[in-house]
Amino acid sequence: xxxxxxxxxxxxxxxxxxxxxxxxxxxxxxxxxxxxxxxxxxxxxxxxxxxxxxxxxxxxxxxxxxxxxxxxxxxxxxxxxxxxxxxxxxxxxxxxxxxxxxxxxxxxxxxxxxxxxxxxxxxxxxxxxxxxxxxxxxxxxxxxxxxxxxxxxxxxxxxxxxxxxxxxxxxxxxxxxxxxxxxxxxxxxxxxxxxxxxxxxxxxxxxxxxxxxxxxxxxxxxxxxxxxxxxxxxxxxxxxxxxxxxxxxxxxxxxxxxxxxxxxxxxxxxxxxxxxxxxxxxxxxxxxxxxxxxxxxxxxxxxxxxxxxxxxxxxxxxxxxxxxxxxxxxxxxxxxxxxxxxxxxxxxxxxxxxxxxxxxxxxxxxxxxxxxxxxxxxxxxxxxxxxxxxxxxxxxxxxxx
Amino acid sequence: xxxxxxxxxxxxxxxxxxxxxxxxxxxxxxxxxxxxxxxxxxxxxxxxxxxxxxxxxxxxxxxxxxxxxxxxxxxxxxxxxxxxxxxxxxxxxxxxxxxxxxxxxxxxxxxxxxxxxxxxxxxxxxxxxxxxxxxxxxxxxxxxxxxxxxxxxxxxxxxxxxxxxxxxxxxxxxxxxxxxxxxxxxxxxxxxxxxxxxxxxxxxxxxxxxxxxxxxxxxxxxxxxxxxxxxxxxxxxxxxxxxxxxxxxxxxxxxxxxxxxxxxxxxxxxxxxxxxxxxxxxxxxxxxxxxxxxxxxxxxxxxxxxxxxxxxxxxxxxxxxxxxxxxxxxxxxxxxxxxxxxxxxxxxxxxxxxxxxxxxxxxxxxxxxxxxxxxxx
Numbered sequence: 002x003x004x005x006x007x008x009x010x011x012x013x014x015x016x017x018x019x020x021x022x023x024x025x026x027x028x029x030x031x032x033x034x035x036x037x038x039x040x041x042x043x044x045x046x047x048x049x050x051x052x053x054x055x056x057x058x059x060x061x062x063x064x065x066x067x068x069x070x071x072x073x074x075x076x077x078x079x080x081x082x083x084x085x086x087x088x089x090x091x092x093x094x095x096x097x098x099x100x101x102x103x104x105x106x107x108x109x110x111x112x113x114x115x116x117x118x119x120x121x122x123x124x125x126x127x128x129x130x131x132x133x134x135x136x137x138x139x140x141x142x143x144x145x146x147x148x149x150x151x152x153x154x155x156x157x158x159x160x161x162x163x164x165x166x167x168x169x170x171x172x173x174x175x176x177x178x179x180x181x182x183x184x185x186x187x188x189x190x191x192x193x194x195x196x197x198x199x200x201x202x203x204x205x206x207x208x209x210x211x212x213x214x215x216x217x218x219x220x221x222x223x224x225x226x227x228x229x230x231x232x233x234x235x236x237x238x239x240x241x242x243x244x245x246x247x248x249x250x251x252x253x254x255x256x257x258x259x260x261x262x263x264x265x266x267x268x269x270x271x272x273x274x275x276x277x278x279x280x281x282x283x284x285x286x287x288x289x290x291x292x293x294x295x296x297x298x299x300x301x302x303x304x305x306x307x308x309x310x311x312x313x314x315x316x317x318x319x320x321x322x323x324x325x326x327x328x329x330x331x332x333x334x335x336x337x338x339x340x341x342x343x344x345x346x347x348x349x350x351x352x353x354x355x356x357x358x359x360x361x362x363x364x365x366x367x368x369x370x371x372x373x374x375x376x377x378x379x380x381x382x383x384x385x386x387x388x389x390x391x392x393x394x395x396x397x398x399x400x401x402x
Numbered sequence: 403x404x405x406x407x408x409x410x411x412x413x414x415x416x417x418x419x420x421x422x423x424x425x426x427x428x429x430x431x432x433x434x435x436x437x438x439x440x441x442x443x444x445x446x447x448x449x450x451x452x453x454x455x456x457x458x459x460x461x462x463x464x465x466x467x468x469x470x471x472x473x474x475x476x477x478x479x480x481x482x483x484x485x486x487x488x489x490x491x492x493x494x495x496x497x498x499x500x501x502x503x504x505x506x507x508x509x510x511x512x513x514x515x516x517x518x519x520x521x522x523x524x525x526x527x528x529x530x531x532x533x534x535x536x537x538x539x540x541x542x543x544x545x546x547x548x549x550x551x552x553x554x555x556x557x558x559x560x561x562x563x564x565x566x567x568x569x570x571x572x573x574x575x576x577x578x579x580x581x582x583x584x585x586x587x588x589x590x591x592x593x594x595x596x597x598x599x600x601x602x603x604x605x606x607x608x609x610x611x612x613x614x615x616x617x618x619x620x621x622x623x624x625x626x627x628x629x630x631x632x633x634x635x636x637x638x639x640x641x642x643x644x645x646x647x648x649x650x651x652x653x654x655x656x657x658x659x660x661x662x663x664x665x666x667x668x669x670x671x672x673x674x675x676x677x678x679x680x681x682x683x684x685x686x687x688x689x690x691x692x693x694x695x696x697x698x699x700x701x702x703x704x705x706x707x708x709x710x711x712x713x714x715x716x717x718x719x720x721x722x723x724x725x726x727x728x729x730x731x732x733x734x735x736x737x738x739x740x741x742x743x744x745x746x747x748x749x750x751x752x753x754x755x756x757x758x759x760x761x762x763x764x765x766x767x768x769x770x771x772x773x774x775x776x777x778x779x
Contacts, residue, residue: 002411002464003404004697010403073403264773281769288769292691292713295774299690306405322683395682396675400655 006073013074017081024050025087034262036370038210038352039088041124041166047088048121057119058095065103065111066119072309076302083254093125093162094118096249098171101189101238105230114191128158128172128192128216129239136390138173139183139236143218145174145190147225152176152190154198154221160384164201164214167194172218177233189235191227192218206380208373210352243386244320250385251327253298259334260291266367267341277341290333297326318398321391328381328388335375342368349373405693407468415468417445422476433601434480436512442480443512451490456506463634467641467696474645477746479600481515481554487638489516491631492562496579496619505560505581516560519549519582519605520628527759529632530625532577534607536565542613543567545580545588548606553757555603556593559584563607568622579624580616582607598753599746633711636758637695640718643754644692647685647722650729650747654678657733674732681728684721691717709771712764718754719761726751 006014029043039047051057059075061067070078082089090096099118102110117123134141143156154174164170172190180186192199198221204213230238264287267278277283304317311317339346345364349372362369382388396402407415425438442448450465452458459465466487473482489509493502508514525531534547545565555561561582569576582589588610596602619627655678658669668674695714701707726748730737737744755761768774 002407004693006403281766284769285765288765288773289716291773292716292765292768293687295694295713296687296690296717299694300686302403303405303686303690303693306403310406319686322686325683326687389676392676392679393672395679396669400675400678400682402655402658402669402675402678 006077010073010077014077014081017078018085020054020056021081021085021087024054025085029088030085032355033086033088035366036352036374037354038212041163044088044091045121045124048090048119051090052120057090058099058115060096061099061103061115065115072305073302076305080254080257083252084258086255086258089255091121091124091163092246092249093127093167093171094121094123096245097127097242098125098169098191100245101171101229101242104241105189105238107226109226110191110229123168124163124166126161126164126167126170126194126216128161128170130160131157132159136387138239139187141173141175141187143172143174144178145176145188145223147176150225152223152225152228154190154192154218154223156218158216158218159214160204161201161214161216162212164194164216165203165211170194170199170216171229173235173239176235180233184236186233187235187239188232189229189238190223191229192221192223196221196223198222206377208352208376209349210373210377212377246385250381251297251301251323252331253294253301253327256294256327256330256334257298259331259338260287260294262367263287263334263338263341266338270341270343272343283337283340286337290330290337293326294330297323297330300326318394321394321399324385325388325391331381332378335371335378338367339371339375342371345369346371352377407464411465411468414465415472418447418469418472419475421445422472422478425476425478433595433599434478439480439515440512442482443510447482448486448512449506449510450486451494452506452510453494456503457510458506463637463696463699466634466638467692470638470641471645471692474642474647474750475649477646477649477743477750481517481558483635483638483642484517484554484558485509485515488518488631488635489560489562491634492518492579492618492627495630496624496627501581501615501618514560515554515558516562517552517554517558518562518564518628518631519552519555520562520564521550521552523548523550527763528572529628530572530574530577532564532566533571534563534565536567536578536580538567539611542611542616543578543580545582545607545610545612548604550604551596552603552605553596554601555605556591556601561589561605562618563605564624564628574625576622577624577628578621579618579627580612581618582610582612582616586610586612596753597756598749600750600753629708632758633707634699636711636715637692637699639754639757640688640692640695640714643718643722643751644685644689646747646751646754647688647725650725650744650751651678651681651685653744653747654681654729654732657736661734668732677728677732681725684724688718688721688725705771706775709768709774712759712767712771713774715759715764716761716768719764722751723755723761 029039033039048057058066059068059070059078063069102114129138131141131143145152145154170192172192173187174190175186176188177186198219200217202215203211204215206212268276270277301323304319307317345368348364348369350369352373446459447469449458450461454460493505522533536543536545561584563580563582565578565580566576567578588608590606592604594602658674659667661668691714695711698707698710729744730748733744736742
């Protein structure tokens with residue numbers, strides 16, 4: 002047992018850090034530090050810089066453009082990207098549909114889609130949830146009827162993040178309505194967003210931002226070569242994708258960066274002539290959060306080390322712990338940041354507003370963004386399998402209840 | 403980064419778990435036995451932290467973690483923490499060559515049970531609050547005062563007693579540490595069982611005379627030594643707590659699967675499933691922090707080390723309390739009985755939380771330190 006990073010791993014961390022500092026667009030970085038989401042253009046530009054370097058899809062097998070790094074190095078890379086902060090890879094491509102295609106897809110699908118995911122030539126979105134199917138995903142109703150060498154798809158997807166930017170959507174669709182169990186008779190289809198019959202309706206979230214959409218599919222024709230894996234066995238792909246997702250939603254590096262920033266802000270804000278960070282109640286809450294974050298960081302390393310030992314493609318069910326605690330900590334940071342903003346937290350604005358757009362400011366930018374960020378971050382305990390679903394997974398898969 | 407145990411460490415774990423399970427089989431009777439203590443010695447457990455040239459095994463924090471976790475699982479009450487972890491720590495960090503060699507040998511052989519007599523009645527968790535006085539004389543020192551809640555203070559042959567040689571109560575400087583023969587003239591002990599059944603004692607020193615070479619570490623410089631050793635004790639206690647918590651978790655899950663109400667196992671009810679899941683999360687987070695404490699206990703920067711150890715005690719205290727309380731709740735009535743073993747774990751967990759500073763005490767320390775070192779290096 003040796004719990005330290007090796008000198009080589011530490012050197013690698015420095016290498017990643019320097020690369021990001023030298024190559025990330027300054028405006029993108031400034032916007033993210035302030036608390037804005039990076040724009041589509043900023044995400045694409047950064048992904049292409051990474052792709053040029055060979056770092057676009059570090060978790061993929063080397064033969065499909067991965068780096069062949071150890072699991073620990075990949076962890077360090079992800080942490081450095083989040084902690085800088087720099088835009089993260091578009092999860093729907095790199096972490097979700099990419100690995101599904103690699104694991105279940107045909108040679109043609111791999112050749113056609115993987116390089117375009119790596120270079121973000123195709124922007125992907127996720128067609129899983131439906132109005133009647135949230136946590137009970139397998140109850141989904143969107144239907145795909147086979148008609149010669151194509152499927153005719155009808156139905157509705159919802160909560161679709163960044164569908165307004167998307168070139169492609171991967172969808173779970175019902176191909177056999179007669180199947181015995183709800184999980185059977187589902188297939189995993191790749192659908193071109195430009196296909197006739199695909200329409201969007203934006204959903205404005207409680208923070209006022211435009212992030213998610215409803216996606217309507219009316220007699221959309223999808224060629225059968227866009228089926229991934231075996232027809233009616235799409236649930237295998239879905240399960241595989243969701244367990245990958247759990248690992249990536251902990252976002253510990255990002256929370257570390259937000260915590261570092263919050264500590265800085267709380268030492269600048271004063272109340273009764275003293276820095277807020279010296280207020281015992283506030284300092285205790287910060288310390289509490291920092292301790293839980295440290296515990297989660299070690300838990301994540303333990304989960305990764307286990308996965309490394311047990312072989313690839315078999316995510317540890319303990320990754321549910323990461324999703325649960327990781328998202329709770331993300332929320333607590335936003336709560337404390339809003340608290341730090343004080344009454345000026347009331348001066349909320351849209352998360353999509355450009356950096357520093359309000360020059361004649363009523364409150365500093367971070368205070369204006371505190372409330373919408375707090376509102377928006379409530380999503381994290383809901384998506385990727387709600388935290389209650391994660392508790393079900395722990396109870397059933399780990400504890401055997 | 404490697405969380406695996408070596409073959410040697412795995413062997414150690416298996417041996418200690420076997421030993422602890424055997425101890426478990428003994429029904430009632432005294433809390434611990436000298437006979438088993440001898441077995442510990444034969445296995446080399448009592449020589450674990452001492453350097454090879456002192457007759458020890460030269461092992462470190464990871465091996466201590468392994469032993470303590472197994473002891474937690476088996477509810478071992480032998481004075482290992484007091485004698486080997488704390489006593490051993492004082493010898494390694496504070497004693498001159500002659501004293502160290504002598505005492506290490508006698509501890510390793512199982513001849514000597516040692517304990518630290520430090521806490522005083524008014525001190526709560528503040529380590530610098532020492533009033534017991536040590537007056538320098540021509541022959542050595544005269545110690546006068548009272549020490550409270552000394553674990554295994556009833557039977558220990560060797561006491562490490564903190565005393566004030568200079569300065570006022572609460573002052574960091576002026577605290578000295580002495581080795582005191584528990585049978586010396588003027589030492590009286592009031593033995594009693596602590597809340598978890600571990601033997602303890604109040605120890606009164608009435609003008610106890612000790613020679614000049616009974617001083618452990620520098621005169622007036624004892625606090626840093628006590629703090630250092632306390633950190634090692636906390637790291638070890640965190641590992642023990644993980645053993646205790648995992649036992650309570652296992653018992654609870656097993657009970658949820660077998661106990662039937664309304665015609666089905668109560669573990670089929672989601673309200674209880676989610677509680678069990680929360681207990682699992684609490685355990686895993688505590689385990690991570692026990693590992694963290696083990697990793698950081700040898701850190702050379704004292705401020706970084708202190709904050710890290712405090713952070714571990716916070717997590718273990720909170721999560722252990724949570725797991726204990728939930729384990730009793732989920733067991734229902736049977737969890738309330740003296741006869742059922744769960745209660746013994748719950749009480750041990752509670753005792754651990756009260757030792758060397760509770761969760762709130764250590765949370766405040768982390769807050770005052772401005773947080774934790776960000777990167778694991």
